[in-house]
Amino acid sequence: MATHYTNGDRILQAVLADSKLAELGEYIPTGDETIVDALNSENTTIRAVAMIIDGNENQYTQKEIYTQVSNFLISNI
Template sequence: MATHFSNGDKILQAVLADTKLSELGEYTPTGIETISDALDSENAIIRAVAMIIDGNENRYTQKEIYNQVSNYLIQKL
């Protein structure tokens, strides 16, 4: 059965496939990540990237996205 990925999912997969980011975030990209799954991830890097993409898709302002991601990372790290 074929899986349908949204544009946001495809962007997420492309970003998470970056070798340096995956080393920094200590994760192994699978190529099947979705925004929904990533927003529930325990990994701060994966979740922060998903928050940025999701905020952009939902037409949040840059300031709203920045505040959301910044507050999350301060709390998580």
């Protein structure tokens, strides 16, 4: 059965496929990532990217996104 990806899922997959981001975020992109899975990820990079892409629903405040990005940057210093 074919998986149906939303436009948000496709954008997420394209962003996460960046080799430099994957190296910094310490993850291996699979190409099967979805927004729902990424929002529940323990990896701060994946979660932050998903929060930014999913922002059209306005369920995340700028502070929440900033916190995720800050945690990523702090863990990679």
